[in-house]
Amino acid sequence: MSSLIPLVVLLPLLGAAAALTLARYPRAQVTIASAVLGVVLVIGGLLLWYVDAYGAIAVAVGGWPAPWGITLVVDRLAALLLVISAAVLLSVLIFSVGQGLADGDDETPVSIYYPTYLILATGVFNAFIAGDLFNLYVSFEILLVASYVLITLGGTEQRIRSGVTYIVVSLVSSIIFLAAIAFIYASAGTVNIAQLAVRLAELPEDVQLILHVMLIVAFGIKAAIFPLSFWLPDSYPTAPAPVTAVFAGLLTKVGVYAIMRTEMIIFPGDDLQVPLMIAAGLTMIIGIIGAVAQSDIKRLLSFTLVSHIGYMVFGIALNTAEGLGASTYYVVHHITVQTTLFLAVGLVERVAGTTSINRIGGLLKASPVIAVLFFIPMLSLGGIPPFSGFLGKLALFDAGAKDGSVLAWLLIGAGALVSLLTLYALARAWNMAFWRDAEEVVDYEHPLPVSDADRRNDSGQVATARVVPRIMVAATGGMVAISVALTLFAGPLFDVSERAGKNIDGPGYYVTTVFEGVSE
Amino acid sequence: MSVSLVLVALMAIFYSVGVYLLLERSMTRVLLGFMLVGNATNLLILVIAGRSGTPPFYGDAPASEMSDPLPQAFVLTSIVITFGVSAFLMALIYRSWRLANADVVQDDVEDVEIGRRRVSVTSESSAEAEDTEFGTRAAAAVSTALDLEEAERLEEEQAQREARDREALDRELRAEDGHATELQEEEKL
Numbered sequence: 001m002s003s004l005i006p007l008v009v010l011l012p013l014l015g016a017a018a019a020l021t022l023a024r025y026p027r028a029q030v031t032i033a034s035a036v037l038g039v040v041l042v043i044g045g046l047l048l049w050y051v052d053a054y055g056a057i058a059v060a061v062g063g064w065p066a067p068w069g070i071t072l073v074v075d076r077l078a079a080l081l082l083v084i085s086a087a088v089l090l091s092v093l094i095f096s097v098g099q100g101l102a103d104g105d106d107e108t109p110v111s112i113y114y115p116t117y118l119i120l121a122t123g124v125f126n127a128f129i130a131g132d133l134f135n136l137y138v139s140f141e142i143l144l145v146a147s148y149v150l151i152t153l154g155g156t157e158q159r160i161r162s163g164v165t166y167i168v169v170s171l172v173s174s175i176i177f178l179a180a181i182a183f184i185y186a187s188a189g190t191v192n193i194a195q196l197a198v199r200l201a202e203l204p205e206d207v208q209l210i211l212h213v214m215l216i217v218a219f220g221i222k223a224a225i226f227p228l229s230f231w232l233p234d235s236y237p238t239a240p241a242p243v244t245a246v247f248a249g250l251l252t253k254v255g256v257y258a259i260m261r262t263e264m265i266i267f268p269g270d271d272l273q274v275p276l277m278i279a280a281g282l283t284m285i286i287g288i289i290g291a292v293a294q295s296d297i298k299r300l301l302s303f304t305l306v307s308h309i310g311y312m313v314f315g316i317a318l319n320t321a322e323g324l325g326a327s328t329y330y331v332v333h334h335i336t337v338q339t340t341l342f343l344a345v346g347l348v349e350r351v352a353g354t355t356s357i358n359r360i361g362g363l364l365k366a367s368p369v370i371a372v373l374f375f376i377p378m379l380s381l382g383g384i385p386p387f388s389g390f391l392g393k394l395a396l397f398d399a400g401a402k403d404g405s406v407l408a409w410l411l412i413g414a415g416a417l418v419s420l421l422t423l424y425a426l427a428r429a430w431n432m433a434f435w436r437d438a439e440e441v442v443d444y445e446h447p448l449p450v451s452d453a454d455r456r457n458d459s460g461q462v463a464t465a466r467v468v469p470r471i472m473v474a475a476t477g478g479m480v481a482i483s484v485a486l487t488l489f490a491g492p493l494f495d496v497s498e499r500a501g502k503n504i505d506g507p508g509y510y511v512t513t514v515f516e517g518v519s520e
Numbered sequence: 521m522s523v524s525l526v527l528v529a530l531m532a533i534f535y536s537v538g539v540y541l542l543l544e545r546s547m548t549r550v551l552l553g554f555m556l557v558g559n560a561t562n563l564l565i566l567v568i569a570g571r572s573g574t575p576p577f578y579g580d581a582p583a584s585e586m587s588d589p590l591p592q593a594f595v596l597t598s599i600v601i602t603f604g605v606s607a608f609l610m611a612l613i614y615r616s617w618r619l620a621n622a623d624v625v626q627d628d629v630e631d632v633e634i635g636r637r638r639v640s641v642t643s644e645s646s647a648e649a650e651d652t653e654f655g656t657r658a659a660a661a662v663s664t665a666l667d668l669e670e671a672e673r674l675e676e677e678q679a680q681r682e683a684r685d686r687e688a689l690d691r692e693l694r695a696e697d698g699h700a701t702e703l704q705e706e707e708k709l
Binding site: 134160161182 | 542547551554557558561564568590591594597598601604605608609615616619620625626628629631667685689
């Protein structure tokens with residue numbers, strides 16, 4: 001079983017190489033990309049089953065044993081995230097195939113799109129199974145460089161502008177991460193996460209705190225935690241719909257995942273618990289206030305993305321097995337639902353020609369299917385029972401109530417308020433875009449002068465066709481089905497999440513896996 | 521662990537100059553800043569490797585005299601990454617130059633919009649309040665809605681007020697312009 005682990009990284013990387021050499025055959029590229037992601041999905045499923053039944057596994061790459069060689073570790077958390085991210089990547093790939101076919105090649109230059117997409121997938125998968133910090137750094141770089149290419153795809157003026165913000169901020173975060181690794185190596189003499197868990201605890205507390213804060217800042221920029229979240233709403237909305245969807249779903253969650261590992265295994269103490277809780281609360285509230293003020297659906301969703309990162313950080317900051325389990329479930333839920341919403345907005349953009357809610361109306365009559373595809377994840381994100389968002393929040397609040405501190409109760413209050421505001425912001429968008437009549441839009445007094453922002457929405461891919469390819473609707477529908485499945489199978493999923501939370505609550509389990517479960 | 525003071529000083533200079541350049545508006549300077557900060561971090565990794573020793577080949581020398589190979593592997597990886605990203609940034613700068621003739625980090629369009637909105641918010645706030653989020657029609661279903669003539673009269677008044685505001689603003693702007701040219705002329709004198 002452990003020989004399957006490296007394949008998760010190898011297959012997408014080789015697939016990317018193959019797709020690049022077949023630049024002239026877009027059909028072959030699509031086949032390779034979807035086959036690779038499909039296989040990774042199956043491997044992820046197998047690993048999840050095995051790990052859940054028999055315990056975590058670790059592989060020493062190249063046969064170099066643990067503290068010296070590179071270790072790849074799959075525990076329940078990693079396997080769960082592998083499965084869900086492979087599923088999301090596959091759905092978005094299918095969505096973008098539909099969009100590419102409908103748009104022609106000018107919007108998404110097919111020859112580099114699929115290879116870059118696969119490299120992004122490589123980076124994401126590698127980050128989930130990395131067993132040493134430097135390998136984690138390399139996987140961050142892999143996925144970041146791929147994301148630089150994807151966010152500036154086509155090289156239009158808007159995308160270059162927003163790309164610059166994104167790239168410079170990401171570079172700064174990478175450099176902070178690299179410097180943190182340098183300091184950690186200097187103080188502990190290793191970068192193997194399992195060995196760090198043992199050695200860092202022996203260091204003086206102030207040194208530990210510096211290293212800890214540096215790591216959290218580097219990952220916090222990636223995860224878009226307030227006050228390090230300013231870059232996200234500026235840069236995500238201009239990219240093509242499938243790219244935004246996959247970024248929103250996965251890239252910030254890789255940052256959250258890295259924070260989980262840092263908090264639970266590298267620095268298992270609770271010295272940053274209070275600052276993290278405060279940051280979580282501020283992220284939730286300030287993110288959602290931004291969302292309420294937006295009139296462009298893509299920007300609105302980017303702000304809700306920032307705001308909901310706060311919930312996951314809350315779960316991590318509780319520093320208990322329950323909190324972690326709830327956070328894990330919330331990550332899985334949020335990856336699915338946020339991606340689905342962005343895909344649905346991609347459909348809206350296609351039908352209506354814009355994503356500004358001041359200028360869309362009557363979509364419910366024009367395309368009821370899209371209305372439903374937007375409505376279900378909207379309720380889920382807003383935390384309406386019985387959907388997965390409600391279950392995730394309930395678990396988080398439950399874990400917070402068990403903690404019982406004043407700050408935890410405050411955060412529970414903030415969380416409830418934020419979920420209502422999320423619902424308000426999204427329902428407002430839904431009412432404007434879908435429910436009201438199209439005629440009402442014409443005499444609606446535009447509060448702003450017609451601006452560059454609106455012109456931007458009008459140009460580009462939207463003007464070409466008003467017919468939505470079935471394949472795009474099917475891909476979005478598939479994602480909605482997955483998000484409903486998260487509710488239907490919430491029982492077993494919660495059990496896995498809880499067990500995953502117990503696994504990584506404290507470094508003991510991880511360390512034994514790496515040093516005793518190492519195989520060739 | 522003893523370290524070379526020259527390397528540490530060089531690293532400090534690179535970091536300070538690099539951060540300064542990263543905060544500039546010109547993209548070329550941002551690129552230079554990134555390269556400096558990246559190389560400062562590479563130097564940092566070299567510094568943590570400690571004193572230089574013999575090449576780390578097994579059996580050539582006792583382990584205590586060897587230099588640590590791992591930081592060098594780190595540096596090599598990070599140099600390659602910095603190199604690749606710099607190349608991409610250069611392409612980006614070139615593209616931005618071709619498209620917009622601009623070598624500066626540009627403001628976000630929506631942010632500019634919000635800034636503009638704040639200027640005109642006083643004259644528009646009352647008009648905005650009449651619209652509900654459910655569209656203009658929703659008002660008709662409310663029994664206590666304004667009667668239409670009244671509404672029309674209000675709207676006219678509103679329009680007149682807005683026109684007055686605009687004129688006042690124009691006058692102010694012109695006055696400011698005049699003031700500015702006067703100042704310039706004074707400076708020339």
